[in-house]
Amino acid sequence: SAVISQKPSRDICQRGTSLTIQCQVDSQVTMMFWYRQQPGQSLTLIATANQGSEATYESGFVIDKFPISRPNLTFSTLTVSNMSPEDSSIYLCSVIRGTYEQYFGPGTRLTVT
């Protein structure tokens, strides 16, 4: 497995502001993933972050709304920009360990008022 930490664990933010979520892994990984889990829903992949290149976004997610940084092989940030109540979700990062298993961080619970 992997030891993955996220900061903050939860936050309450006002509409129109931005929040940056941090994800730290205990050892180097090539790819890091960011997921969104809306209340009572399943997980949806937002983007894949590779070190040294631009993140790859899934359909329905854009860089202006969810900019991602990947400054090194153990760390990534996801920013949720210009937030609205619809952005209230749990945001999770994940990494691959072993051949193909993905392991998830504890998540950041975001509430936008």
Next chain:
Amino acid sequence: AQTVTQSQPEMSVQEAETVTLSCTYDTSENNYYLFWYKQPPSRQMILVIRQEAYKQQNATENRFSVNFQKAAKSFSLKISDSQLGDTAMYFCAFKQGGSEKLVFGKGTKLTVNP
């Protein structure tokens, strides 16, 4: 595009009994992987069990086992001797070979009753 369907939004089971969670998926690929994840209330997502499509033998991890029916595109999870700590959301997930993207089902909320 691949899809994953979990037809049971909620299930309950008595402690020490056995329960089976259903999952079906749709793909035209031959090389893929399937997973069951557990998400306890307000806690971290945990990988429970994995299955490679090319393996005929069903995966087993202690009290957790799968029934993988490739032709039927079915991947059910059996939990034996259910424990209170098994109470959680269970997500079935699909990964195509050569891709790192996981596609999740909508989840099944399992409650283990004392």
